[in-house]
Amino acid sequence: MNSLGDSAxxxxxxxxxxxxxxxxxxxxxxxxxxxxxxxxxxxxxxxLARSMGVLLIVSVxxxxxxxxxxxxxxxxxxxxxxxxxxxxxxxxxLTPSAVLPLGLLTGAALGGVNATxxxxxxxxxxxxxxxxxxxxxxxxxEWTQGEWESSIPAWLNTIGSPRWGGLDASILAAALxxxxxxxxxxxxxxGRAIFxxxxxxxxxxxxxxxxxxxxxxxxxxxxxxxxxxxxxxxxQLGAVQGNAANGYELTVIAAVVLGGxxxxxxxxxxxxxxxxxxxxxxxxxxLVLLHVATYWQSIATGVIVLLGVVLSAAxxxxxxxxxxxxxxx
Amino acid sequence: xxxxxxxxxxxxxxxxPKFAAHAAVVLSENLQPVVVAILVFAFCIYAGYRSGDFWSxxxxxxxxxxxxxxxxxxxGMMFVIATGGIDLSVGSIIGVAAVTAGVAAHxxxxxxxxxxxxxxxxxxxxxxxGVLIGVFRLSAILVTLGSMILFSGIALAIxxxxxxxxxxxxxxxxNDATPLGVPVEFxxxxxxxxxxxxxxxxxxxxHYVIAVGSNRVAARYSGYPVALxxxxxxxxxxxxxxxxxxxxxxxxxxxRADLGQGLMLMAIAAVVLGGxxxxxxxASVIATVAGVAAFYIVQDxxxxxxxxxxxxxALTSVLLLVAVAVGILLxxxxxxxx
Amino acid sequence: xxxxxHIRFTCLALSAMLLAAGCSRLPRNSKTLFVMVPKLVGIPxxxxxxxxxxxxxxxxxxxxxxxxxxxxxxxLQVDVIAGLLARHPAVLAVSCDDANALAPVLRRARRYxxxxxxxxxxAQPDARDWFVSQVEDETLGRHVMDVLAEQLGGRxxxxxxxxxxxxxxxxxxxxWMKKQQQEKxxxxxxxxxxxxxxxxxxxxxxxxxxxxAYPDLRGIIGNSSAAPPAIARAIExxxxxxxxxxxxxxxxxLMRHYIESGTVKTITLWDPGKLGRLTAAVAAMMLRHETxxxxxxxxxxxxxxxxxxxxxxxxxxxxxxxxxxxxxYWF
Numbered sequence: 001m002n003s004l005g006d007s008a009x010x011x012x013x014x015x016x017x018x019x020x021x022x023x024x025x026x027x028x029x030x031x032x033x034x035x036x037x038x039x040x041x042x043x044x045x046x047x048l049a050r051s052m053g054v055l056l057i058v059s060v061x062x063x064x065x066x067x068x069x070x071x072x073x074x075x076x077x078x079x080x081x082x083x084x085x086x087x088x089x090x091x092x093x094l095t096p097s098a099v100l101p102l103g104l105l106t107g108a109a110l111g112g113v114n115a116t117x118x119x120x121x122x123x124x125x126x127x128x129x130x131x132x133x134x135x136x137x138x139x140x141x142e143w144t145q146g147e148w149e150s151s152i153p154a155w156l157n158t159i160g161s162p163r164w165g166g167l168d169a170s171i172l173a174a175a176l177x178x179x180x181x182x183x184x185x186x187x188x189x190x191g192r193a194i195f196x197x198x199x200x201x202x203x204x205x206x207x208x209x210x211x212x213x214x215x216x217x218x219x220x221x222x223x224x225x226x227x228x229x230x231x232x233x234x235x236q237l238g239a240v241q242g243n244a245a246n247g248y249e250l251t252v253i254a255a256v257v258l259g260g261x262x263x264x265x266x267x268x269x270x271x272x273x274x275x276x277x278x279x280x281x282x283x284x285x286x287l288v289l290l291h292v293a294t295y296w297q298s299i300a301t302g303v304i305v306l307l308g309v310v311l312s313a314a315x316x317x318x319x320x321x322x323x324x325x326x327x328x329x
Numbered sequence: 330x331x332x333x334x335x336x337x338x339x340x341x342x343x344x345x346p347k348f349a350a351h352a353a354v355v356l357s358e359n360l361q362p363v364v365v366a367i368l369v370f371a372f373c374i375y376a377g378y379r380s381g382d383f384w385s386x387x388x389x390x391x392x393x394x395x396x397x398x399x400x401x402x403x404x405g406m407m408f409v410i411a412t413g414g415i416d417l418s419v420g421s422i423i424g425v426a427a428v429t430a431g432v433a434a435h436x437x438x439x440x441x442x443x444x445x446x447x448x449x450x451x452x453x454x455x456x457x458x459g460v461l462i463g464v465f466r467l468s469a470i471l472v473t474l475g476s477m478i479l480f481s482g483i484a485l486a487i488x489x490x491x492x493x494x495x496x497x498x499x500x501x502x503x504n505d506a507t508p509l510g511v512p513v514e515f516x517x518x519x520x521x522x523x524x525x526x527x528x529x530x531x532x533x534x535x536h537y538v539i540a541v542g543s544n545r546v547a548a549r550y551s552g553y554p555v556a557l558x559x560x561x562x563x564x565x566x567x568x569x570x571x572x573x574x575x576x577x578x579x580x581x582x583x584x585r586a587d588l589g590q591g592l593m594l595m596a597i598a599a600v601v602l603g604g605x606x607x608x609x610x611x612a613s614v615i616a617t618v619a620g621v622a623a624f625y626i627v628q629d630x631x632x633x634x635x636x637x638x639x640x641x642x643a644l645t646s647v648l649l650l651v652a653v654a655v656g657i658l659l660x661x662x663x664x665x666x667x
Numbered sequence: 668x669x670x671x672x673h674i675r676f677t678c679l680a681l682s683a684m685l686l687a688a689g690c691s692r693l694p695r696n697s698k699t700l701f702v703m704v705p706k707l708v709g710i711p712x713x714x715x716x717x718x719x720x721x722x723x724x725x726x727x728x729x730x731x732x733x734x735x736x737x738x739x740x741x742x743l744q745v746d747v748i749a750g751l752l753a754r755h756p757a758v759l760a761v762s763c764d765d766a767n768a769l770a771p772v773l774r775r776a777r778r779y780x781x782x783x784x785x786x787x788x789x790a791q792p793d794a795r796d797w798f799v800s801q802v803e804d805e806t807l808g809r810h811v812m813d814v815l816a817e818q819l820g821g822r823x824x825x826x827x828x829x830x831x832x833x834x835x836x837x838x839x840x841x842x843w844m845k846k847q848q849q850e851k852x853x854x855x856x857x858x859x860x861x862x863x864x865x866x867x868x869x870x871x872x873x874x875x876x877x878x879x880a881y882p883d884l885r886g887i888i889g890n891s892s893a894a895p896p897a898i899a900r901a902i903e904x905x906x907x908x909x910x911x912x913x914x915x916x917x918x919x920x921l922m923r924h925y926i927e928s929g930t931v932k933t934i935t936l937w938d939p940g941k942l943g944r945l946t947a948a949v950a951a952m953m954l955r956h957e958t959x960x961x962x963x964x965x966x967x968x969x970x971x972x973x974x975x976x977x978x979x980x981x982x983x984x985x986x987x988x989x990x991x992x993x994x995x996y997w998f
Contacts, residue, residue, distance in 0.1 A: 044879050051872065071470075121654045124607040126415075130598060131650035138643030141737070146709030148867075150896060150921045162904055238900045239867055239921075241893075243709055246738075246866070250417075254474055263468050288876035294832070294861055295486040302479025306461070309471040387779075388753035395746050490832035492741075494767040504771065581745060583767030585833050588742055632750040638708050638737050 017260035020311050021275045028282065036289040044285070046166025050236070052281045053170025055255060056274065058229040060181045061222030062252045063273045067185075068218040069198040069265025070118065070125035074133035075226050076248035078110045081140045082230035083240040090153035099153075104227045110136060111223020112216070119215040137243075144242040152238055160235025170232040177225065182270050190217050198265025255280050258308040279304070361604030361656030362616035368652060369623045376630035383633055390512055394504070394580060396625040397518035399595050400618060401573045404525050405566035406596040407617045412562050413542045413609030414462060414469035418454070419570050419596060421480035423589030426451040426574030428484050430500075431493025431584035440499035447578070448571040454480055455567015456560070463559030477593075484586035492585040496578060503579035514576050521569070526614040538562060542609030598649050599624060604656050623648070701729040701950045702756040703943075704748060706764050706788060706834075707739040710865065711918055712892045712939050713762070715998040716787070719943030720760075723967065727951040732756070739831055739865060741768035748772050752779065758950040760799075762787035766835040770794040782953040786946040787939075788836040796953065798979045799946045801937040804836070808843020810985050812852070814933050815886050815914040822854035823885035826877050828863045828870050828898060830891030837890055840916075844888065858884065863894045870897035878905055889915030895934055899925035919988050919996040926993050934988050940998055944968055945982050 032039040039045075058075055065072045086103040090096070110132070117128040162168045185191035190213060197204040197214040205211070234240050259276030261268030283304055287297045377383045402419050409416045430447040438446075454476070461472045498505075506513040529535040537558040540548040549555050573592070578584045601607060602623055603616030627648060631641045703720050705713035717733045724731035734751070736743035741764040748761065749772055759781050763769040766789055773783050773794040786799040815825060827844070830837050841860065848855050858881050863870030870893055877884060878901065887902075889895035895917040902911050908930040917934050925931040945968045952959060959980055961973040972981040988996060 038879065038882070047875055047879060051875075117650065117654075122657050123650065123653050124601075126597070126607060127601045127653055128650065130594065130601075131646045131653075134646030135643050135650070138639045138641070138646065141639040141709050142637060142643065144709075146711065146714050148711055148921070151924060233868070236904075237868055237871055237897065239896060241867055243738075244866065244868055250474065257471055257474075263470055284872075285876060285879070288873075289880045291859070291880060293486075295482050295490075298478055298482025298485060300482075302475050302477070302482055305475035305478060306472065309461075309467050309475060310465070313465070313467050382753045382755070385753055388750075391749040391752060394749070395742075485832070491838075492765055492767050492833055492835075501771075577742060580771065581742060581765075581768035582771045583741075583765065585741065585765060585768065587740065587833060590740055591738070591743065629750050629753075632734070632747065633754060635732065635734075638734055638747075642737060 017312055018269065018272050018275060021258070021260065021272065021279065021308070024307070024311070025275065025279055025282070028279075028286065032282075032286050032289070036286065039282075039286055039289055043166060044289075046162070048281060048285055049167055049171050050162065051285070052277055053168070053174045054229045054233045054236075055252065055281065056174040056277045057170070057177050057225050057232070058222075058248075058252050059255045059259075059273050059277050060177050060270065061225030062249075062256045063259075063261055063268055063270065064181070064185075064194065064218040064221050065125075066253075066256055066261045066263060067198045067265060067268050068194050068214045069201065070215070070218065071253065071263070072114060072125065072129045072219060072222055073249045073253075074110075074114060074129040074136060075222060075252055076245035077133045077136040077140070078107055078223055078226040079230045079233065079245045079248065080240075080242060081110060081136055082107045082227040083234040083244065084140060084144055084149065084242060086156070086231060087149045087152050087234055087240045090156055091149065091151070096153075096155045100231065103231065104224055107223040107225075107227025107230070108220050109223070111220040111226070114223070115216045115219035118219065119212050133249075141242045146242060148239060148241040150239045152234055152240070156231070156235050157238060160232060160238070168232075168236070170236065173228060173232065177228065178270055178274065181221075185270070190214070194218060195266055198267075200266070251280065254305055257312075258305065260312050276308075279308070360659045361602075361652065362613070362619045364655045364659070365602055365604075365619050365623050365652050368648070369619075369626055372627055372630060376634060380630075380633040383630060386510065388629065388633070390507065390510070392625060392629045393515040394512050394576075396621060397512070397514040398573045398576050398580075399592055399599065399625065400518045400621045401521060401569045401576070402566075402589075402592050403596040403599040403617050403621045404522060404614065405569035407600050407603075407605060407612050407614070408525075408529075408538055408562045409469075409566055410597075410600050410605055410607060411538050411542045411609055411612035412559055413545065414559070414562070415473065415597065415607075416458065416563065416566050417470065417473040417593055418458060418477035418480055419566065420589045420591070420593045421477045421484060422451055422454040422567055422570040423574045423577065423592065424484035424586045425454055425480050425487070426571040427578050427584040427588045428488040428493065428586055430496075430574060430578055432487060434496045434500070434584075435493055440497050443496070443500055444575050447574045448568060451567045451569075451571020451574060452564060453567070455564040455570065458567070459560035459563035462563055463556045463561075466556075481586065488584070488586045490586070492583045494583045496582060496584075500575070501579050501582055503576055504582075505579075514580075517572075517576075521572075522614050522618055529612055529614060534558065534561060539610060539612065542611070544610075595621075595624060602649055602652055623652075697730075697755055698757055699728065699730050699954070700732060700754065700756040701758045701947065702732045702734070702751055702754075702760070703786075703946065704744065704751075704759070704761045705733075705735045706744070706762045707865075708733075708735045708737060710892070711920065711998070715918070715939040716762075716943035716946075719938075719940030720947040721943075722940075723944040723947035724950075727947070729757075729947065729951060729954075731947070736764070739764050739834070741765035741833075745769060745772050748776070752776055752781070755779070756781060758782050758784065758953050760784040760786050760946050760950055761790070761795075763790045763835070764788070765833065766790050782950075784946060784949060784953070786942060788834070792977065796978065797949060797959070798977075799942070799949055799982070800979060801939075801942045801982045802985050803981055804839040805843045807935075807985050808840045809847040811840070811888060811890075811914055811916065811935055812844045812847040814935060814987070815888055815912060816848070816852045816855060818912040818914070818932060819855065819886050821852045824856050824858050824881055824883050825886035825888065826859045826861070826881065826884060827857070827888045827890055828861055828873050828877075828894045830863060830865045830893070832862045834891075841890060844890075863889070863891065863897065865891055865893045867893050867897040870894040871901050874898040874901035875905070878902070878907065878911075884911065886912040886914065889913065889917060892917045892921060892936075895931065896921045896925065899930045903928070903930055918998055919993050920998060922988065923993060926988065926990055929990075932989065935985050936988065937982065937984075937986050938996075938998070941968055942982055945971065945980070949980060 082103050089099045117123045193209045194214040255276040259272030426447040429450040433443040433446040461467050462469050577588050599620035603620035721731045744764045770791040783795045785795045789798045861873045895915045913931045922934045959973045
């Protein structure tokens with residue numbers, strides 16, 4: 001079925017997409033250097049890094065899910081739930097050493113709900129997460145009754161405050177998350193199981209990999225990482241609202257997919273995800289710096305996403321246009 | 330999306346009966362629409378008992394209008410999902426159709442020109458998706474993610490963020506007319522549903538749609554026009570979105586870029602609720618109609634029962650999960666990925 | 668999971684669903700049912716209005732029901748109202764997501780004999796009996812611009828972060844803000860209007876981007892309650908607190924921290940609770956077949972202005988919150 005191989009077997013293709021993406025970024029960088037040189041000022045670069053932190057953390061979780069051949073549209077809802085839980089517990093006077101683990105646990109538990117529905121009840125991922133998104137969001141908004149929290153505990157505030165020349169702790173966290181994920185995905189049996197299962201569940205079953213391990217790892221890790229993202233998101237903004245992160249999961253999916261992950265599973269890389277996040281965030285910043293009107297920003301983003309899709313399918317495209325036979329995908 | 334059977338890789342002369350048999354097997358084992366119908370019927374009894382207004386004619390007249398709109402989009406989505414694809418851009422296509430109709434109304438064009446503009450812009454958007462997905466064989470979810478963003482930007486740019494009003498009465502007719510007490514929107518929806526059912530079961534194209542969804546490789550090797558089929562499916566979806574745009578414009582007597590935003594998730598949920606496998610290969614008009622009806626009836630009933638809006642949302646999500654779980658249970662727990 | 672576990676799960680979920688639905692109360696008499704619909708549920712501003720209306724409604728003996736769309740989407744709001752029509756409420760009061768889109772369903776309600784009020788955001792005039800507005804659009808827009816201009820000394824670049832780009836009332840206020848600036852403060856220059864979509868995160872990102880894109884920016888107006896706190900946060904974090912003026916519309920609770928720290932000098936609004944009370948009071952008047960008169964004193968609200976030709980009621984003037992008085996307001 002998969003004549004293109006997975007990331008472990010065909011490093012040339014693996015490197016090729018990331019290289020193309022880097023090329024696209026380079027071209028964008030050149031255009032910005034000419035049209036809006038202020039983009040490269042230290043202040044702006046720090047701002048860019050700060051805006052990437054949360055997206056990067058959640059994107060790593062989404063990468064795990066997509067590698068396993070699934071998808072999760074409840075990531076935004078999980079993020080919103082955890083941010084409210086964190087702030088409310090914190091405002092009630094609980095210490096950070098109690099609040100943070102509880103928040104992370106909540107995220108992991110919500111991810112666990114997704115994993116159970118998908119692994120045990122065999123509900124297709126898009127349906128299961130569609131349902132849980134509505135469920136989590138509905139229950140959250142009913143619980144908060146629409147009240148926003150406009151003050152956060154002081155310790156949470158310090159986490160999100162810029163220092164070290166405009167950067168904040170979210171970048172450090174994102175780097176740690178990426179290192180950990182890299183180690184798990186490429187150096188542990190769990191990680192290899194995800195790649196194999198995502199590539200072909202049938203083949204994986206025949207080699208003795210049960211679907212449980214990769215699925216539970218993928219969705220629980222996304223829940224956990226969404227929770228970490230919630231910590232920094234709340235810390236940066238200084239306030240939380242129940243209907244936050246509406247539609248956020250689509251941005252995350254776009255970043256991961258732009259980074260070269262195959263939506264059908266089994267292929268993708270952390271470097272690619274990082275480049276995808278960088279592309280989306282710098283595009284948004286760049287368009288504003290160029291004084292582009294809001295509507296045109298959407299159009300530009302849509303075009304770039306489509307461009308990225310065409311790029312990532314280029315090897316297949318070439319085969320199509322040259323009338324060579326290809327696999328079912 | 331993955332094909333549902335890994336074994337039929339060899340080309341086969343007798344592929345036609347194989348595909349049809351496959352679809353028939355999936356649907357006959359699929360009691361999900363029946364489960365949904367039973368759940369909804371039970372709910373109706375309950376709602377009718379607790380709220381005196383549930384069974385009033387007025388309630389149903391008002392209920393079927395948004396149902397018809399979502400229903401048209403869901404029918405298009407049914408075809409798309411049957412080919413193993415998905416279309417995330419439907420909400421944005423409706424927005425484009427609505428605002429182009431608004432521009433036409435603003436220029437005081439006759440009513441048929443306004444409606445044709447909406448249909449044409451929907452068709453064009455759908456064709457855009459169709460070319461990228463059918464001819465260039467790009468991934469459906471990714472293309473429609475990008476086109477969703479692109480089209481919504483286009484709709485905003487055309488309308489400049491404003492809402493258009495001043496549509497002629499002949500356009501508003503779609504909302505106001507009630508032949509024999511039934512809103513004409515609903516009549517249109519039933520008509521399109523009937524046509525879709527005929528297309529699906531008796532036309533060659535319908536057969537191709539199912540074949541492409543069940544096993545794209547085999548379909549290609551059997552000589553089926555896969556690219557054309559896929560192109561057709563997304564273009565049809567665009568056309569249906571254009572129709573939905575007209576209906577929405579008539580009902581709201583205005584056009585905005587963000588019309589139809591929530592309908593994408595609703596359409597996917599309705600098709601899935603009706604029991605169609607998300608990986609493609611089977612479709613049923615009755616099941617899709619049942620799915621759409623289930624959502625709107627339950628939502629309306631919950632509203633009349635004073636259920637708070639967020640709990641409504643949570644409950645309809647639970648309905649979706651429960652119905653799908655039950656459907657999978659009845660299929661023997663096989664699910665879609667084998 | 669085996670079959671029996673599946674069945675148990677399903678039964679549990681089903682009964683939970685029915686139980687949750689069954690725990691709702693139903694009004695016993697819809698002849699006194701006053702239904703209030705906001706632009707969207709789940710925003711502190713509308714919650715405050717709801718509380719005021721609910722208080723007044725119980726005081727005058729009306730049954731109060733509050734519901735609305737879960738997002739500021741005109742077609743969702745129309746669906747909600749259409750669903751409510753089957754209940755034949757005694758009075759309907761709606762804050763419209765879109766003046767044009769809501770008109771057909773509101774006209775329909777009036778055809779069924781249901782008196783229709785709009786509050787906070789109007790529909791087309793022939794679709795409603797009365798519009799209960801908090802402040803005149805023109806007064807509000809001009810006033811907010813005055814607040815900004817005073818702190819800017821009448822010169823400099825400014826930007827506006829609004830709510831949703833398609834919200835009619837926000838656009839009306841924008842119009843008057845710009846008009847006031849063009850007429851009275853030609854030394855000021857508007858560089859950008861961007862949407863924050865009633866979301867603090869989006870408004871925050873927009874504010875940060877504006878600061879980068881326009882280094883000579885001296886002021887930002889937040890034209891919907893979510894924007895000003897996010898703008899203030901962005902400015903504090905960028906270290907421009909005190910150098911860039913923030914003005915606009917938001918609630919005291921959301922702005923308290925920033926007003927007390929001095930980042931924001933003045934924030935404008937009105938009392939949404941009062942608006943809610945007034946709406947409920949007018950609803951009661953509709954049921955008693957009374958007509959509001961200009962200058963009449965409504966209890967717990969004050970003197971209102973009534974314009975019989977346009978069927979418009981104006982609650983009062985904009986209210987400024989500053990360090991001196993913010994301690995008195997807790998919504």
